[in-house]
Amino acid sequence: MTRQRNVLPLAGFLVCIVAFLSYFLFFSRFPATRDVPWASWLLFALGVGLLVAGLARPFRQPERYRGRVAGPILAVLSLAVVGFFVFQTTMASRQLPAAAGVPKVGEKVPDFVLQDSEGRSVRLYDLLGPAVGGAGPSSWVVLIFYRGYW
């Protein structure tokens, strides 16, 4: 009897790759799947499940399945992918400066002038209005700093 190819470890490995890439290409766009990457964890769980099932088969039923070498290699590669994902989403994304000097609640913000996306100069105090010496009507401002490099 010819032995079958054992496709489960390869399938598990590919699911892990998809789980990794889909977070950065897709799931990170939505707060619900970005802040806590549960959708990615589910995909990884599926991939690891396939791997575990696939790893055991050539050892339990050696007369039916091949892949005693390929299985463990794919398992190690998959673990590396899982490990890199965990590192990226738990440690790497937390490497941020403390920003001890950021204006605190109750403090005045420093003014600045920068260009907007159309190249027009915009002054923060002008948006806030006359109370801080700006020119425009009084209003609140939500000031968001992004990392950039899009």
Added chain:
Amino acid sequence: MAVSVDPPAVTREHLAKMGWTYTFLSDPEAKAARLYDLHHPVGDQVIARPAELLIDPTGTVRWVDLTEDYRVRTRPETVLEVFDRLTAGKS
């Protein structure tokens, strides 16, 4: 209003792609980021550490969110809730 280190052309492209319409400033030398102590050197570049500030018309900070994980940002509804709370009872 948002600030990033990208030049205006890159920002314009990104705004069009994302469908965002708010004022988006370019801070290629991380001037504002340094002024607010939010600059973050990464390799030989300086970007900003993500942060959100709610500033009232007198220029006073009324609320700050300094995320500890750049994947996790303030959601718009959170800022709106804070604004409603801070302005409750005032005209």
